[in-house]
Amino acid sequence: MQRSSIHSRAYEPGLIHGVLETRIEVLSDYLHVGMGKAFERPKKAIDEATFRRVYRDWLAGRPVNWDEYFEPHRTHFFARVGGRVAIPGSTVKGAVRARLELLLPEARYAVSQRSDSYSPKYVEIFKPRPRPQPSYKPPHVDVDPVSDLLGCAGLASRVVFGDHYLRGEGKLETVPVGGEWFEVAKRGDVFEGRVVLRGVEGYELGMLLYGMGARLVDGRLSFKTMLLGRLKFQDRRFGRVRFDAKPGAGVGVSLEDALRSFLARFKPSDVDEEW
Numbered sequence: 135m136q137r138s139s140i141h142s143r144a145y146e147p148g149l150i151h152g153v154l155e156t157r158i159e160v161l162s163d164y165l166h167v168g169m170g171k172a173f174e175r176p177k178k179a180i181d182e183a184t185f186r187r188v189y190r191d192w193l194a195g196r197p198v199n200w201d202e203y204f205e206p207h208r209t210h211f212f213a214r215v216g217g218r219v220a221i222p223g224s225t226v227k228g229a230v231r232a233r234l235e236l237l238l239p240e241a242r243y244a245v246s247q248r249s250d251s252y253s254p255k256y257v258e259i260f261k262p263r264p265r266p267q268p269s270y271k272p273p274h275v276d277v278d279p280v281s282d283l284l285g286c287a288g289l290a291s292r293v294v295f296g297d298h299y300l301r302g303e304g305k306l307e308t309v310p311v312g313g314e315w316f317e318v319a320k321r322g323d324v325f326e327g328r329v330v331l332r333g334v335e336g337y338e339l340g341m342l343l344y345g346m347g348a349r350l351v352d353g354r355l356s357f358k359t360m361l362l363g364r365l366k367f368q369d370r371r372f373g374r375v376r377f378d379a380k381p382g383a384g385v386g387v388s389l390e391d392a393l394r395s396f397l398a399r400f401k402p403s404d405v406d407e408e409w
Contacts, residue, residue: 149333152384158325162374164318167221167363172208209315215297221325223295230345234280236260237402241280255367283338298327340396346377355390361407
């Protein structure tokens with residue numbers, strides 16, 4: 135596997151190298167960010183001896199009463215990182231990048247988009263349109279502003295999105311949806327993390343904030359509702375969140391000024407994700 139090229143712009147003088155302290159608050163009844171698959175949920179704790187006996191019976195072809203040990207419906211568990219409930223950094227990056235690719239006319243899709251895979255509600259909200267993919271194959275370089283910041287095939291990102299962990303004593307619940315169970319965070323739960331900046335310009339910081347839903351309201355930074363996680367286009371009880379960001383170590387610029395700089399340089403569109 136070929137490594138992405140280190141971004142030469144990251145070492146230019148005068149760029150921002152620092153940290154954004156970020157958080158994601160759940161606004162809807164539920165939020166589910168999954169692990170990619172569903173599992174049978176045990177009815178009760180199964181000790182190792184019982185597990186081995188049941189497993190041997192199954193391997194030997196003897197009848198096993200699975201209903202004695204497992205719930206009849208599969209459960210989609212919330213994502214975990216290092217054993218802790220979390221929204222993975224890759225999910226955060228995907229959400230931010232998707233907004234920028236859809237709302238910035240100059241942007242391209244880093245991953246090929248298939249129109250037949252869109253949710254009707256997604257199409258209604260975002261109205262995606264065909265665009266070419268970026269290319270970083272020197273000497274023929276054709277990179278859009280979003281890929282220049284967040285990377286693409288052959289070009290490293292200058293922003294690192296950390297995992298965002300459920301804060302404090304927040305506890306998950308399990309709710310039924312369509313014959314299956316989903317482990318969910320609840321309204322008011324907060325996930326906290328960091329975004330590391332590795333040599334970005336002020337307007338690029340503003341671009342990043344715009345992708346997190348930051349807008350200027352009466353001259354002040356305000357974050358709008360965004361959709362995140364599973365079932366966000368199918369069930370109105372799910373998937374509404376709001377980002378927040380504060381300058382951390384190394385970020386000595388006003389976030390409002392960074393967003394103004396971005397808006398002065400580009401003319402992004404906007405959508406209302408509250409459906």
